[in-house]
Structures are given as structure tokens and as C-alpha cells.
Amino acid sequence: MTELLTSAQMRAIEQTAFDLGAATGAELMERAGQGVVEAILASFPDLEHGSRRAVILCGPGNNGGDGFVVARLLKERGWTAECFLYGEADRLPPDARANFERWSVLGPTTDFNDWRFALRYGVGSNGAEAPTLVIDALFGTGLVRPLADDLDRALRELDAAFPKGTAKRVAVDAPSGLCMDSGRPLVPGAKVELPLKQDMTVSFHRLKLGHVLSEGPESCGAVRVADIGLDQAALRAARSELRETLGAAVTRAIPRAYELRKGGEDAPGVHKYDYGHALVVSGGPGHTGAARLAARGALRIGAGLVTVAAPGSAMTECASHLTAIMLARCNGASDLGAILGDERLNALCLGPGLGVGSATRDMVMTALGSRRCCVLDADALTSFAGSAPSLFAHLHSRVILTPHTGEFARLFPDIWAKLTDPATRGPAYSKVDATQEAAARAGCIVLLKGPDTVIAEPGGRTVISAASYDRAAPWLATAGAGDVLSGMITGLLARGVWPVTAAEIATWLHVEAARRFGPGLIAADLPDLLPAVFREIGV
Ligand SMILES: NC(=O)C1=CN([C@@H]2O[C@H](COP(=O)(O)OP(=O)(O)OC[C@H]3O[C@@H](n4cnc5c(N)ncnc54)[C@H](O)[C@@H]3O)[C@@H](O)[C@H]2O)[C@@H](O)CC1
Ligand SMILES: Nc1ncnc2c1ncn2[C@@H]1O[C@H](COP(=O)(O)OP(=O)(O)O)[C@@H](O)[C@H]1O
Ligand SMILES: [K+]
Structure with a gap:
């Protein structure tokens, strides 16, 4: 179900x-x-105690057909329902047409042009109506294409006539105008917002990519x-064709508690x-905080050391802040090479906080040359x-790049x-397409951050970790x-967890x-919140 x-x-x-x-259509x-x-x-549920009046905007395809079913079912429950059709009834596809006919016995369907007239001069001006x-x-x-101008304008008029909060807005499958493969509104030219944002969107069978990517969540409501x-x-x-088609499906991130467990009956007497x-390689004095945050994250998630x-020059600064985390002196690529002589360092x-420039590039090359699991x-x-190609030439399947959008744009300007x-x-073209293309080019895993973080393995799995809807976490910014x-x-790489996992x-x-x-979260809080999460998911 993911x-x-x-x-x-x-x-x-x-x-x-x-x-x-x-099944039949x-x-x-x-x-x-x-x-x-x-x-x-x-x-x-409060809607059942109100005036129970619904306006249903039906389109020229099967989505419109669903709308006619909704109108009929509401009418059967005693609601007043009125349908507005964008398109011609006799050009509806067969199932939608059949539902239009069934609805027509019960109530009115107004043509789109009359609907615009009604919007302007009738409905909305009278509270009772x-x-x-x-x-x-x-x-x-x-x-597959942007909403036509007249429809876009009509939806904006509707938005003004019944501002959000005055009537509940519910989209069938998708907020109209939103591409369900990318979560991006289709537009004729310059980017604009969708004309009508929803309170709720009801998807069928499974969520689609567009519900979680990009502008999807803010357009869909719930x-x-x-x-x-x-x-x-x-x-x-x-x-078998369907197996193949769905084998490539993107999945939602899940916790996989068993990967996080330590010890247990089958592993008595484990060692750190x-x-x-x-x-974790740190920057110089005054710039060690970022590496220390990362180190604490690695330790809390369960790396042994x-x-x-x-x-x-930064040893004293680090030493005054670290306890369970160890320290090693590293003045550049050659020191890093020497440190990596210890084969036990596995991630x-x-x-x-490392600083931008040739010293960092050299250390990255040393790290990649060691063929260890590596997060960049x-x-x-x-x-x-x-100079991205000089990096890509040395990447391998156990490397994970974790750019935010700015860093992504610097490494993959054409994809961006x-x-x-x-x-x-x-x-x-979606954030999934972009991350997959970047992973294929780089030859390693790419994790493109945001409220809709996408993780792609070259030619392999793609996972979305969505921080939206009931999992919204805007405090992470x-x-x-x-x-x-x-x-x-x-930390998980150190524990031997498969990189994409x-x-x-x-x-x-x-x-x-x-x-x-x-609210009030700061990054330093995050590692210490992990034990409670672990307990809750049964680690
Ligand atoms: N796939 C399924 O299993 C089911 C689909 N159902 C409904 O069917 C919908 C898909 O139906 P359709 O494939 O008929 O497509 P839609 O009803 O979403 O669109 C209708 C047609 O409009 C045309 N069109 C596209 N963009 C346009 C634009 N900007 N302006 C004017 N015309 C445009 C296209 O030719 C498209 O086929 C789903 O979203 C869902 O609501 C449900 O009835 C239940 C099952
Ligand atoms: N609105 C948001 N909702 C949820 N997570 C977010 C949001 N904005 C950013 N994030 C997450 O917060 C983190 C910010 O990382 P990043 O941009 O690298 O910041 P920094 O460099 O300050 O650590 C990423 O994991 C990103 O996915
Ligand atoms: K819709």
C-alpha cells in the first residue's frame, strides 16, 4: 500500500x-x-446539518462522470444538488454519459456558459442560495494541457464568489489544473497558482504522485x-505486464524498525x-557546529562509534562540545587518507560546515577513493x-548526495x-524525474530535500519521504x-544498512x-528525539 x-x-x-x-467502468x-x-x-459531518446545497462542476471525461454520481448520491440523501457541465453532454465517454443521463432524471445540469452567468449575477449574491x-x-x-482561459477565469470567479471557508471544496481525484504526475499546475506560460484550492481531495485506489509532490499538498488540502x-x-x-509497470512504482518512505534494532535473541553479546x-569531517574553528550536529545524529541512530x-585548530572547540563522540586531527586530504587507514571506519x-573550495574537493576525492559508504x-x-563531471567520475553506488534545491541546481543546472x-x-517533468535523472548521471543515490524529499537510486528504487498532510513538519525548515x-x-550506513534503505x-x-x-524545534533537538520515536515504532 505504499x-x-x-x-x-x-x-x-x-x-x-x-x-x-x-470490474466494469x-x-x-x-x-x-x-x-x-x-x-x-x-x-x-457538520455539512449534514447545514443547508445541504451542493454545486458540482463536471468536466468532459470520466472525472465529470464521477461528479454526476456524487450529485445523484447527494440528492438521494436529501441534498439539493446542481451540476454545471464544462463540455458537451453527447461527447461524454460512455460511463460518464450514462451517469449524466441517470442524474438528468433527478436534477438540473447547467451549461458552462450559463454557469459563468450564474456565478456573476446569481448564485453567491444571495446568502440563502x-x-x-x-x-x-x-x-x-x-x-494533459492547461485549463482554457475561460475555464480558468470562471474558477477564479467561483473562488471569489465562495471564498475558502464559506463552502467546503472537495476535488474528485485531483484539483483541476494540477498534473497528477508532478504536482505542478499546468500553465500556458508563466507560472501561476491554481485557480481553486481545495479543502479535501479524494483519490481512488492509491495516492498519485501529484498528491504529494511540489504544489500537490497545498492544492489538495487534505x-x-x-x-x-x-x-x-x-x-x-x-x-506480467502489470507486474513490470508497477515494479517501477515510486514508494513512500517507511521506518523498517527491524533495521534499527540492536542485539536481540539472535544476536547476543554484540560489540559496539x-x-x-x-x-564526520568537520570545518575549522567557528565552523564545527554542523559536523557536530551530524555526528550526534549518527550516534543517536545507532552507529557503534x-x-x-x-x-x-578546531580540536579544542570540538573537544569542549563532544563527549561520547571521539575526535581525530585532520588537516586536509592527506590526514584524511591516513585516518582511513583504519578499516573499521566504514561510513x-x-x-x-566544511567550507567551499579545493581543500574540500581534495578531501572528497580521498573519501571516494577509499570506496567507503559516503554521504556528501x-x-x-x-x-x-x-565542475560537477569531475565529481561524477568518482562516485559509486554506496555514495549518497543529499542536496537541497540550491545545491541541486549548482550540480545539475540543466535538470533544475x-x-x-x-x-x-x-x-x-516532476521532482521524481529530476532526481532519477540526476542519480543516473551521477551514478549514485541522490536525495533531493524538501517537504517532498525524493530519494533515487540509479536504475533502481525511488522513494518519497513526504512531510505533508498529517505528516507535515514545517519546523524542519x-x-x-x-x-x-x-x-x-x-549512522545507518555504518550499521550496514543498504544505502537507499x-x-x-x-x-x-x-x-x-x-x-x-x-513548533520551536531547533536542529540540535532532533537527535535526542530519536529514542522516543524508536520506542513508538517498536525498535
Ligand atoms: N482510472 C480509474 O480506475 C478510474 C478513474 N475514474 C475517474 O476518471 C478520471 C480520469 O478520467 P479521464 O481519463 O476521462 O480524464 P479526465 O476526466 O481527467 O479528463 C477528461 C479529458 O479531458 C481532456 N483534457 C485534458 N486536459 C484538458 C484541458 N485542459 N481542457 C480540456 N480538456 C482537457 C482529455 O482528453 C481527457 O481525456 C479519474 O481522475 C477519476 O476521476 C473513476 O471513475 C474510477 C476509476
Ligand atoms: N517545509 C518543510 N517541511 C518539512 N521538511 C522540510 C521543509 N523544508 C525543509 N525541510 C527539510 O529540512 C531539512 C533542511 O535541510 P537543509 O536545507 O540542508 O538545511 P541546513 O543546511 O540548514 O541543514 C531537509 O531535510 C529538508 O528536507
Ligand atoms: K477534479
Whole structure:
């Protein structure tokens, strides 16, 4: 249940169900409409005690068909419902058309042009007439181009006529105008906001990538997933093409408590060296805080030993702050090489507070030459701005790059440009596409940070750690939070966790720790929040 599907993957599941006779389009549409109504009543129970008036905006495809089902089901519950159709009824696809016909026996459907007239001069100006529920069933996973000007304008008029808070807004599958593969609004040119932001979006079967990436969360409001009776395991088992299609699906990060456990019945008498030895390389005096944050993250997540390697001039500063963490003198690449002569040092972290320039580049090359597991973050990345290929030539599969968007843009300027150019067609280039392309080019794991952190392995797994909806953690946007994350990943690498899994678990725990603390969080709090999270997830 952790897959985040593309529109094409969702269509493949649906098509397989049709081919195997496991469901008909009409059945799926009925269940989709039911799922929307159930989600509305469960999420907004007060609506049942209000005027119970709904406006349903239906589009020209199956998303519109779902809207007609919702209208009928609300009407059957005693609601007043009015549909507005963008498109021509006789050009609706068959299931949508059938539901339009069923609805037409029960209530009115107003044409889009009349709808705009009503918006301007009628509905909304009279309090008694105002709906308490507005359903957006215009476009779902079928959106491939920007909303036409007249529709965009009408939705903005609707937004003004019923400002958010006056009527609940619920989107069927997708907020119309949002590309469900990227979470980016499709726009004709310059970037603009979606005309209509929702209170809730009800997705079917699984969340789609667009619900969690980029502008998805703020456009969708809350998300609910309605079960429409598709048995994915059975469909996969029956069809090898579907297995292949879904084998490439992006998944959501999960904690995997068993990777975090120490000792236990099958491992009595374990030694600290059984959990590895992480090395974090520090900057000079006045710049050691970032490495110390990372080191503490590495130790708390369970590395057996952690050493900070700092220049001689910063030893006293480090020593006055560190207790369980060890210290080694490291005045540059040649010292680092000597330190790495100790084979027990099995995971390295370079970048936080290290400084930008040739000394950092040299140390990165030494670290990569040792073929250890390695996290490269912050200044270790910025030091290669303008000379990224010289870095890529030395990367290997046990390296994880952890850029924020600024660092990503410095290493992969062309990929960044594709991600930030206006999205004029669907499926739009997404943060998943960008991270996968970067990983393929770099030849190592890339973790692109943000509230929608994407982790991609070259030609392998892609995982999203989403800090949105009920897992929102805006407090993580605080200085040093990224340093702690790189340390946490390094700690798991030291413990021998498979690199992409280490990145996945660490990002999940990072968000969970921040959620536990809430407002007022500073980066230094994060490592000490881990024990409580561990207890809760049964480590
Ligand atoms: N895939 C499934 O298993 C199910 C899908 N259902 C619904 O079907 C939806 C997908 O339906 P469709 O594939 O018909 O697509 P949509 O209803 O999202 O879009 C309709 C059509 O509009 C056209 N279009 C795209 N962008 C446009 C634009 N900017 N302006 C004007 N026309 C545009 C396209 O030709 C598209 O096929 C889902 O989002 C969901 O709501 C549900 O009925 C239940 C099951
Ligand atoms: N709005 C947000 N919600 C959740 N997490 C966020 C948000 N903004 C940033 N983060 C996370 O916070 C961390 C910040 O890291 P980074 O930008 O490297 O900061 P620093 O260099 O100060 O440590 C990253 O893990 C990132 O994913
Ligand atoms: K919609």
C-alpha cells in the first residue's frame, strides 16, 4: 500500500481489471462517487446539518462522470444538488454519459456558459442560495494541457464568489489544473497558482504522485483514498505486464524498525564495532557546529562509534562540545587518507560546515577513493559547482548526495531548469524525474530535500519521504536540520544498512522526530528525539 502511482500506472491497473473482467467502468465510477460522498460525510459531518446545497462542476471525461454520481448520491440523501457541465453532454465517454443521463432524471445540469452567468449575477449574491459544498469534478488524471482561459477565469470567479471557508471544496481525484504526475499546475506560460484550492481531495485506489509532490499538498488540502474495489495483488499476479509497470512504482518512505534494532535473541553479546564506526569531517574553528550536529545524529541512530575529524585548530572547540563522540586531527586530504587507514571506519560524512573550495574537493576525492559508504552534503556539493563531471567520475553506488534545491541546481543546472520551467503539458517533468535523472548521471543515490524529499537510486528504487498532510513538519525548515539528516544516514550506513534503505529510514525518522517536537524545534533537538520515536515504532 505504499505505492504512489502515476496516471499511466493507474490506467494500467484499471485496464487490467477490465481485461480480466474483474470490474466494469460503471462499477468503478459508482464506487468512486460513493467513496467521495463517504469521505465528505466522514470529514465534514457538520455539512449534514447545514443547508445541504451542493454545486458540482463536471468536466468532459470520466472525472465529470464521477461528479454526476456524487450529485445523484447527494440528492438521494436529501441534498439539493446542481451540476454545471464544462463540455458537451453527447461527447461524454460512455460511463460518464450514462451517469449524466441517470442524474438528468433527478436534477438540473447547467451549461458552462450559463454557469459563468450564474456565478456573476446569481448564485453567491444571495446568502440563502449559497452552496455549502462545491465539488470539483472537472479534470482528474486525464489532464494533459492547461485549463482554457475561460475555464480558468470562471474558477477564479467561483473562488471569489465562495471564498475558502464559506463552502467546503472537495476535488474528485485531483484539483483541476494540477498534473497528477508532478504536482505542478499546468500553465500556458508563466507560472501561476491554481485557480481553486481545495479543502479535501479524494483519490481512488492509491495516492498519485501529484498528491504529494511540489504544489500537490497545498492544492489538495487534505487527502483521502477511497477503495474502489481494485485488488491490485490479484491483478498483478494475473498479468506480467502489470507486474513490470508497477515494479517501477515510486514508494513512500517507511521506518523498517527491524533495521534499527540492536542485539536481540539472535544476536547476543554484540560489540559496539558490530554497529560500525562513522566518521564526520568537520570545518575549522567557528565552523564545527554542523559536523557536530551530524555526528550526534549518527550516534543517536545507532552507529557503534562516531568520530569527528577536525583540523588541529578546531580540536579544542570540538573537544569542549563532544563527549561520547571521539575526535581525530585532520588537516586536509592527506590526514584524511591516513585516518582511513583504519578499516573499521566504514561510513563517512563530508560537507556540513566544511567550507567551499579545493581543500574540500581534495578531501572528497580521498573519501571516494577509499570506496567507503559516503554521504556528501552541503559544501562537499557546492565545492563542485561548475565542475560537477569531475565529481561524477568518482562516485559509486554506496555514495549518497543529499542536496537541497540550491545545491541541486549548482550540480545539475540543466535538470533544475527542466524542473522549474513552466509546466505547459502533462505529464509534466516532476521532482521524481529530476532526481532519477540526476542519480543516473551521477551514478549514485541522490536525495533531493524538501517537504517532498525524493530519494533515487540509479536504475533502481525511488522513494518519497513526504512531510505533508498529517505528516507535515514545517519546523524542519530550520538551520542545521539537513546536517542532522546527513549524520543520521551516515549512522545507518555504518550499521550496514543498504544505502537507499538508510536514506529512506533516516528521512522518515527525521520528519517523525520533528513532528514529535513541533513548533520551536531547533536542529540540535532532533537527535535526542530519536529514542522516543524508536520506542513508538517498536525498535
Ligand atoms: N482510472 C480509474 O480506475 C478510474 C478513474 N475514474 C475517474 O476518471 C478520471 C480520469 O478520467 P479521464 O481519463 O476521462 O480524464 P479526465 O476526466 O481527467 O479528463 C477528461 C479529458 O479531458 C481532456 N483534457 C485534458 N486536459 C484538458 C484541458 N485542459 N481542457 C480540456 N480538456 C482537457 C482529455 O482528453 C481527457 O481525456 C479519474 O481522475 C477519476 O476521476 C473513476 O471513475 C474510477 C476509476
Ligand atoms: N517545509 C518543510 N517541511 C518539512 N521538511 C522540510 C521543509 N523544508 C525543509 N525541510 C527539510 O529540512 C531539512 C533542511 O535541510 P537543509 O536545507 O540542508 O538545511 P541546513 O543546511 O540548514 O541543514 C531537509 O531535510 C529538508 O528536507
Ligand atoms: K477534479
